[in-house]
Amino acid sequence: MVTNMGRKLIENHNECPITHSMNIIGNKWTSIIVYVLANRKLRFGELAIRIDKISRKVLSNQLKEMELRGIVNRESYAETPPRVEYSLTKKGEDLLPILKQLCAWSKGIDLESGDESDCSTP
Amino acid sequence: MVTNMGRKLIENHNECPITHSMNIIGNKWTSIIVYVLANRKLRFGELAIRIDKISRKVLSNQLKEMELRGIVNRESYAETPPRVEYSLTKKGEDLLPILKQLCAWSKGIDLESGDESDCSTP
């Protein structure tokens, strides 16, 4: 993955579409963030609470990357204490049904006994 | 990801379905292997040639992991020189349409000028 944070994302545009897809969603958090943000707007701190075990640094980096890619929307209000709200863009919403299929597909892999306990996402 | 090669795959079955999905396909090669194997049976060496830049070690590890997960099928013939053929299982085939959607979705992200040059996969 090309994750040169702070600067622009520089992608190799000759790469294969699968590699490209994986560069975008093939990491530990991106698709979880998309799921948590489904149908709602959340503040940075709320995201940090809802997504179990993510560090604020990584959350911050991911959100920045996703904003650059047009997956999430960032609205910042000049208040004190600061308020920043994140939501999905159209592109982000479009990913949801695909993620659902992926979850359905992966269900059952490596699982004899299906224990569907809770987590941050459906 | 829990990739303790050689032994069994031990997954945390309480994890969220998205994390689970990403543990399976969220790496550099798995979905590329699935794509390359679409509609055909290939030998180890053919896979190594068709998949640009993959090392034989990593290919070997991935295939082993995918076999354990029931995504690929391995048929080994006791000849000399040895012949081993890999193909997709039903589970593997089922992933293809999802990957296609993912590619369609990611097309256009980070791309102003759409250069659709070749790669190992459609």
Added chain:
DNA sequence: TAAAGTAGTAACCAAATGGTAACTAATATG
């Protein structure tokens, strides 16, 4: 006898990714 061809494996190393703890700025409240 020597080389070629296949499917790996082992030891070792490099790069990418993720995590921790401490810190900042700005203002309101007690």
Added chain:
DNA sequence: CATATTAGTTACCATTTGGTTACTACTTTA
């Protein structure tokens, strides 16, 4: 004045993942 609150950032470190090189075993062919 001290403290709380929020959204981060910085410097540093740990883990995970991927890559390189050399090597094996077995048999056929030159």
